[in-house]
Amino acid sequence: MSEGYWTRKLESLEIELPGVAAPVGSYAPAVRSGAYVYTSGQLPLRDGELLGTGKVGGDLGVDEAAGMARQCALNALAAVDDLVGIDAVVRVVKLVGFVASAPGFHSQPVVINGASDVLAEIFGDAGVHARSAVGVSELPLAAPVEVELIVEVEG
Template sequence: MSFDLASRLAELGLRLPDVSPPRGVYVPAVCSGRLVYVAGQVPMVEGELVATGKVGASVTPEEAYELSQRCALASLAAAVSVTAQGAVTGVVKVVGYVVSADGFVGQPSVVDGASDLFLAVFGEAGRHARSAVGVAELPLGAPVEIEVVFEASG
């Protein structure tokens, strides 16, 4: 039985957002062989950033977890934009960047938002290698950015 991404998203009550247009000289995603490399995604709705600030200060870890999930869905939308929707079959690698207030060390818990979403969508095929990195600033003042490598079927 093959994986049906659209059905799985519907079961979870999730909808892929529109792919945000790049704000620089790059493309949102590139397919190379069976891998789909997605540029870092920040939490956007209809092309606008939904939150700014530092996690552990003006953004709570719980809010950042949800923003991480939003970034993960945006990453999946970008991957689907360069493949057939059913072709995206799993997650290989996630890198999460978290703008961190002084002393905030909960970056892995924030990036768990993306990881948990991918596990819910793909099951075991959503289990991935991962890095969670604290940073001083991100583009547009975003508190979280998620970069993903997906696997696609032939």
């Protein structure tokens, strides 16, 4: 990709990456090892505030949770951008999504599509990734979703 390609793509989509969310524990938002950047799990924070709390399939609907998963993915990209610059991304390799699920809720993949879809929107074929969508009983701060990424980067 040419220098600044992903930055221009974000601008054309009118997507602005948020500031890096402050860690809620003893960890780094992202670390690089070789050609890969691994992000810590990102919650649906915007301007330091959770977009919502509760269990998907109980307190929240699928569409609302999918929007929160989208925010999680953007927060993860912000961590990548802060560490190496968004234009260093070669491809998104893996996404792991966690969904705080009410009993009997089985649509975790639909919720995590909110994260996957924004990555495909931004990166096209380079945004198509391997993925896990996992239902859990609780997440930090009572968040409904959490997303982590592995991305391949240049040099």
